[in-house]
Amino acid sequence: MKVFNQVNPSPELMQEFFGGEEDGAFVMVNLLKFKDKAEYADGRDTDLSGAEAYALYGAAVVERLAAVGAKPRYSGPVTGLMLGEVEENWDMVALAEYPSLEAMKTMIMSPEYQKIAVHRVAGLEGQLNIKTKPGSL
Template sequence: MKVENSVIPTQEQMAGFLAPGPDGPISMVNLLKFKDKASYEDGRETEMTGAEAYAVYSRGVAKTLAKVGGKLVFSGEVSRLMLGEVEELWDSVAIAQYPSRAAMLEMMQLPEYQEIAVHRAAGLAGQLNIETTRSIVFETDR
């Protein structure tokens, strides 16, 4: 299995996201790798680490998530790899839940999201963003 972090989706990935998909809620699992030092595309000077710049983004994204009916359901730092093998571990994991793909797209188009997205780009070296849907495999009430 090849694993490649990215900051921006490919055209193929974006087309897949925009294509008809699940009607109901989705959860996005984010495996995050931060830059050692934040680097802003507009050239602004900063002493922030990548994680600190991403934290500015994450505080803002919590508000925009709520505007579209979404929420952050989990975030944490990666401490070690329990099973499997990768060349380099991610720094953090975050799981965001949205009512639908359309709600996620709506959030990304909000002006306030656009304003904070610069901090995401400044802080991230790359990430994996995995779309998930509800599964009966893990339901415990059956």
């Protein structure tokens, strides 16, 4: 299995993801890898670590999730790997539940989200987003 962390999807991948048939609620699993030091696209000087910049985004995105009927479900640091093998472990896992693809698209396209996303991009080395269906064991 090849693993490739990215910060932003390509336009083609965005079209494929949001262009599919709507199938209701889902949980997005975010596997996050942070930069050692945050790097802002506008070149601003900062002493923030990547994790600290992402924490600014994380605190603000809760309101953006609520605005589209989505909910944060879990976030926490990765502390070990029991099974499998990866070249380098992720730093954090975060789960968010969305009522629909349209809700997620509305959120990430909003000016309010774009304003806070600068912290996400500044802090992330890369991530995996895995769409799952909510369910129970």
